[in-house]
Amino acid sequence: MVDAPFTLGxxxxxxxxxxIWDGFRTWFNARGFPFDYVLYSHYxxxxxxLLEGHIDAAWSSPLAWVRARRLxxxxxxxxxxxxxxxxxxDLTSVVVVRANSDIETxxxxxxxxxxxxxxxxxQGTLIPLAHLQSLGLAAGEDFxxxxxxxxxxxxxxxxxxxxxxxxxxxxxRVDAACMIDGNHLLFTREGTLPGSSMRILTQxxxxxxxxxxxxxxxxxxxxxxxxxxxxSMSYADPSVRPLLDLxxxxxxxxxxxxxxxxLETAVDTxxxxxxxxxxxxxxxxx
Amino acid sequence: xxxxxxxxxIDLEALGLDRGAHLLVDRALAVLPVGGRLLVRGRAPxxxxxxxxxxxxxxxxxxxLPAADGETRATLVRxxxxxxxxxxxxRAGDPSPSGVSDRPDPTWGFAARGALVEAGGKSLPLDLDxxxxxxxxxxxxxxxxxxxxxxxxxxxxxWGAAEPLxxxxxxxxxxxxxxxxxxEQAALVVPARFLGRIHPHxxxxxxxxxxxxxxxxxxxxxxxxxxxxxxxxxxxxxxGGRASLGTLLEEPDFALASFLxxxxxxxxxxxxxxxxxxxxxxxxxxxxxxxxxQxxxxxxAFGLGHLEYQVTQDPxxxxxxxxxxxxxxxxxxxxxxxxxxxxxxxxxxxxxxWNPEAIASGYRAVERLQVDxxxxxxxxxxxxxxxxxxxxxxxxxHTRNFM
Ligand SMILES: [Fe+2]
Ligand SMILES: [Fe+2]
Numbered sequence: 001m002v003d004a005p006f007t008l009g010x011x012x013x014x015x016x017x018x019x020i021w022d023g024f025r026t027w028f029n030a031r032g033f034p035f036d037y038v039l040y041s042h043y044x045x046x047x048x049x050l051l052e053g054h055i056d057a058a059w060s061s062p063l064a065w066v067r068a069r070r071l072x073x074x075x076x077x078x079x080x081x082x083x084x085x086x087x088x089x090d091l092t093s094v095v096v097v098r099a100n101s102d103i104e105t106x107x108x109x110x111x112x113x114x115x116x117x118x119x120x121x122x123q124g125t126l127i128p129l130a131h132l133q134s135l136g137l138a139a140g141e142d143f144x145x146x147x148x149x150x151x152x153x154x155x156x157x158x159x160x161x162x163x164x165x166x167x168x169x170x171x172x173r174v175d176a177a178c179m180i181d182g183n184h185l186l187f188t189r190e191g192t193l194p195g196s197s198m199r200i201l202t203q204x205x206x207x208x209x210x211x212x213x214x215x216x217x218x219x220x221x222x223x224x225x226x227x228x229x230x231x232s233m234s235y236a237d238p239s240v241r242p243l244l245d246l247x248x249x250x251x252x253x254x255x256x257x258x259x260x261x262x263l264e265t266a267v268d269t270x271x272x273x274x275x276x277x278x279x280x281x282x283x284x285x286x
Numbered sequence: 287x288x289x290x291x292x293x294x295x296i297d298l299e300a301l302g303l304d305r306g307a308h309l310l311v312d313r314a315l316a317v318l319p320v321g322g323r324l325l326v327r328g329r330a331p332x333x334x335x336x337x338x339x340x341x342x343x344x345x346x347x348x349x350x351l352p353a354a355d356g357e358t359r360a361t362l363v364r365x366x367x368x369x370x371x372x373x374x375x376x377r378a379g380d381p382s383p384s385g386v387s388d389r390p391d392p393t394w395g396f397a398a399r400g401a402l403v404e405a406g407g408k409s410l411p412l413d414l415d416x417x418x419x420x421x422x423x424x425x426x427x428x429x430x431x432x433x434x435x436x437x438x439x440x441x442x443x444x445w446g447a448a449e450p451l452x453x454x455x456x457x458x459x460x461x462x463x464x465x466x467x468x469x470e471q472a473a474l475v476v477p478a479r480f481l482g483r484i485h486p487h488x489x490x491x492x493x494x495x496x497x498x499x500x501x502x503x504x505x506x507x508x509x510x511x512x513x514x515x516x517x518x519x520x521x522x523x524x525x526g527g528r529a530s531l532g533t534l535l536e537e538p539d540f541a542l543a544s545f546l547x548x549x550x551x552x553x554x555x556x557x558x559x560x561x562x563x564x565x566x567x568x569x570x571x572x573x574x575x576x577x578x579x580q581x582x583x584x585x586x587a588f589g590l591g592h593l594e595y596q597v598t599q600d601p602x603x604x605x606x607x608x609x610x611x612x613x614x615x616x617x618x619x620x621x622x623x624x625x626x627x628x629x630x631x632x633x634x635x636x637x638x639x640w641n642p643e644a645i646a647s648g649y650r651a652v653e654r655l656q657v658d659x660x661x662x663x664x665x666x667x668x669x670x671x672x673x674x675x676x677x678x679x680x681x682x683x684h685t686r687n688f689m
Contacts, residue, residue, distance in 0.1 A: 092335070185303060203335065235366075236370035236371075238404070238406025238407070
């Protein structure tokens with residue numbers, strides 16, 4: 001297997017994923033870094049295969065990172081967060097209510113219905129619910145959670161769940177809806193959430209999103225070369241710019257793991273995975 | 287390191303990023319150097335959150351300042367992505383016809399000639415992408431002429447003025463019209479197939495071919511309409527004529543196809559249409575032949591023009607033109623060529639009556655027509671640089687079907 005190319009795993013949440021990684025594959029190979037990719041239909045299997053060493057790197061949702069880290073730690077090894085997009089840093093989620101709603105404070109969500117995204121969405125579900133918990137409101141106890149499960153197993157990469165929650169809020173079927181800040185702007189712009197008739201009730205602290213996780217025992221030289229190439233991709237390079245546009249970044253930055261603390265807490269709070277990285281969420285069927 | 291340069295400020299008032307405020311922010315950032323700072327103020331709900339989202343997506347930095355008096359304040363740090371996007375961008379030639387590039391970049395695609403084209407992107411699959419293959423300096427002028435000369439079949443011809451003809455004369459007219467429709471349909475499809483292969487950088491050549499296709503559509507219409515004018519059934523279509531037209535479609539090379547179609551075929555048709563105009567037994571037939579002939583003269587001028595240009599760039603093209611005529615001749619050697627029905631109909635039109643003397647005169651006129659056609663083809667071949675001897679030999683190999 002000495003000649004085997006560096007193999008990346010990615011989740012096929014959208015057909016453009018093929019365009020993106022095909023393009024990157026050509027780009028890496030042209031720079032003397034033999035590269036290939038495999039696609040997964042959901043994140044859980046990708047994480048497991050990363051840990052088994054079937055792939056060298058996994059383009060990972062924040063939740064996939066949390067699970068990979070836990071599985072590795074339980075096995076007495078570690079995975080590395082090698083690189084991330086500039087757009088993966090310092091995101092927030094918001095909880096939105098109708099402007100004319102009598103809900104003025106987070107405490108007034110008590111007894112109400114909160115719409116969230118897919119059960120496995122960090123930004124649409126887990127992080128905002130943990131945020132409400134930190135403010136003293138337990139999901140499912142102090143308020144009812146209405147999930148909008150679209151693309152379960154994609155860890156919220158599919159926008160559909162958050163959009164459905166926003167629609168439910170507009171139509172009065174829920175009292176509040178959770179979504180990532182970027183989708184709040186998008187939904188407001190496209191009219192799913194009419195701007196003047198909606199109000200942001202609360203905003204989470206900043207957190208980080210996707211990361212390039214590498215497998216246990218990947219040699220440092222290969223990992224270093226892969227990271228160096230990623231970080232060298234320039235938005236001024238026309239051969240790679242369309243791919244960066246599709247993947248939604250201007251530059252790759254070094255990975256960092258501090259930004260996953262909120263999600264680690266949320267995963268524990270809602271028993272999504274256990275400490276060893278086993279799936280423990282009862283209602284989760286990727 | 288703290289930036290001590292004075293801060294530019296923009297006040298968005300109540301305008302939100304969901305309602306177009308990004309235009310104001312973009313405009314204010316555009317005049318700053320990369321790394322320059324802009325203080326953004328505003329009162330729109332969620333402005334702070336939306337500014338962070340927008341800045342992140344555009345590659346700008348953001349530093350939040352505490353809100354005061356219900357006003358959001360944030361400092362944006364200008365990123366360099368918009369500058370990087372236009373790194374390596376170039377003008378797609380010059381908008382004027384004199385600025386046409388010899389070999390436009392295939393990644394320019396459908397960009398307007400002269401537009402600033404972002405570097406990169408996919409190439410359009412356009413194989414006619416060299417000036418010498420499609421261009422003639424006459425193209426702008428011929429296109430303008432074509433655009434100004436479009437006529438409305440409904441009003442350009444006085445269809446109501448049709449007087450009934452003796453049955454056999456009418457049948458001859460209908461036979462000739464039936465033949466013409468068949469030829470016009472081929473003349474429509476051939477340029478249409480090449481139109482989508484031409485790099486749009488050669489705009490006037492593309493536009494000209496578009497008018498040519500539209501012209502042929504009208505020709506199909508008016509000949510069909512004349513054929514049906516007195517309610518008679520259409521004439522016959524011979525295998526030989528159809529085989530001849532079929533070989534035009536088999537020619538995948540634009541130069542060779544326009545040589546066979548425009549220079550030789552449509553060139554020959556100029557004589558045929560003049561003949562019909564002269565001997566037409568009625569005003570409608572005369573007028574449709576006249577209007578169509580004006581259009582055909584442009585088609586011949588364009589085909590001849592771009593081949594003349596190409597021959598100067600690539601003299602060996604003449605050998606390929608010669609080979610194309612010979613190849614087509616060989617392919618058609620065992621076919622009948624012009625159907626007897628059409629030939630006889632032309633004789634009847636020129637005869638104008640049924641006594642032996644009239645028929646003899648009609649027959650002579652059709653012979654004369656073929657001599658004229660041969661002369662015309664030779665003249666055009668000489669313009670492409672063939673010797674008179676070669677021109678005579680090659681013209682004689684042209685299809686007996688005329689087109
Ligand atoms: Fe025509
Ligand atoms: Fe024509």
